[in-house]
Amino acid sequence: MIRDLIRLSRMSLQRATAVLILTGMALSEAVAVAASPLTDRPGWAVHHTTKPYAQLVRDVITATKSQGLVVVTQAGPTKAAAARGITIPGNRVIGIFNNDYAVRVLRRSTAAMIEAPIRLYVTEEDNGDATLSYKTAIHVFAPYLAEGGPELADIAAELDQHLEAIAQKAVQPAP
CATH class of the missing domain: 1.20.5 (Single alpha-helices involved in coiled-coils or other helix-helix interfaces)
Incomplete structure (x- = not known):
């Protein structure tokens, strides 16, 4: 017992x-x-919009193509969570790059290529508005600049110009 x-x-x-x-x-x-909305942090660009999440995702993809870059990857937990019965705000990581930049980065630093593609992050806020965020290329490639030299810094600066142009085009209100 x-x-x-x-x-x-x-x-x-x-x-x-x-x-x-x-x-x-x-x-x-x-x-x-x-979790709370994304806010400014060192090395990041954060663009809040009044666009709906799905529209901002589409606009980021369109703006990426207009800058001569390619959407290489897309990933997000929203649909998988819904399939499990969990509702979460829209959340998508969009990886962008192109072969020209890949070749140029590899000529400067093999290790730096781990950072490709550059990622853009679209998140949905509680009120339905969406935010576009990304780490700047100079921030992403900073650990490799000693190895890659000024040429890698130049590549990062070029990519940052593309990222800013993508952001400005994607977040502008629809006409």
Whole structure:
């Protein structure tokens, strides 16, 4: 009988632990969903808009093409979360680059190529407005400048001009 009580206690303790872990996971997901909007931070450009999320994603892609760059990747958790029954604000990372920049970066620093493609980040705010954010190319390539020299800094500066042009075109209000 004592053994049965000990076994029952262990099972109850395991169940209680499992419930606490699952509750903690659920709360952490709720906290992640309620994260605050992006704000300015060192090395970042943050452009708040009144555009809806889906429109800003489309406008970023269009503006990227107009700058002679290519959308290489797109990733975001929004649809996968919805498939799991979790609603989160729109969230998309859009990777952009082109082969000319890839070749030029590789001539300066093999290690720096890990940073390609440059990523643009579109997020949806609670009120439905969307924000475009990205790390500047000079910030992204900073760890490789000693190796890549002034030529890599020049490439980063060129990319920053493209990124700013993409941002300005993408965030402008529709006519």
